Amino acid sequence: MTKTLAVSGITRSFRGVKALVGVDLTVTSGAVLGLIGPNGAGKSTLVNIISGYDRPDTGTVTMDGVDVTRTDARTKARNGLARTFQHGHTYHGLSVRENIEVAALGTGRRRAEARRRATELMERLGIADRANQLAAALPHGTERRLGVARALAIEPRYLLLDEPAAGLNEGEIGEFGDVVRSIAAEGTGVLLIDHNIRLIMAVCDTIHVVVQGKSFLEGTPETVQRSEALAEAYLGRSGRAHDAA
Ligand SMILES: Nc1ncnc2c1ncn2[C@@H]1O[C@H](COP(=O)(O)OP(=O)(O)OP(=O)(O)O)[C@@H](O)[C@H]1O
Ligand SMILES: [Mg+2]
Structure with a gap:
């Protein structure tokens, strides 16, 4: 099954x-489900609910x-459900390395293992050169990647990413897309929210669209891109099709 x-x-x-x-909607192990919809559509609210916040x-x-509808966030995390936050949620007074180690320790990893995991994840997310910097000093895009590293520190079976690529440039977004694909390839089920449609199209197996709090459409990137109903939903709301997701 x-x-x-x-x-x-x-x-x-x-x-x-x-x-x-x-x-x-359903997030499947080993696959990436994109979640898009206009601002205020309810995407972050859904992530809060799924993750137990x-x-x-x-x-x-x-x-x-x-x-697990009423299971608290901590228990869900211990059972392998990780998330990132749209706005920050790193420990500003700790270094990049310490932020990741704390996340790993929080779900019962031993110190040596947490340290090893932090080293690995900083490499993977391209933030190793910042290992000793305080999270407070990080540029926005780097802090998002730190958030993803923290989420991965618990070796999740499911990972919810709430606009993880905000603040990254196009080159960094391409690399980040590869990281997301590699996470799914390891068997993790990924939910990816992002406003960068190119990232969503490149990375997702399936895309789910919410409009005004309701499931609106789901399909492959090709199907969703071609949907006239979708274009109308976005145009009707924002007047600008490229403001999507
Ligand atoms: N804690 C809260 N109290 C009151 N209203 C809230 C709360 N959280 C969300 N909302 C409202 O719920 C709606 C959905 O918000 P949500 O943040 O989930 O949207 P979103 O799809 O994540 O938008 P964005 O793309 O801008 O991040 C909005 O109208 C928002 O103002
Ligand atoms: Mg949001």
């Missing part, structure tokens, strides 16, 4: 504001068949 992280019928309101009104009003989240 293929292993999956599946969400079904998710709704969530914040004091009357309906952020999510019905999302169904928030709870849905209705709907379920299952991980390899086990209902």
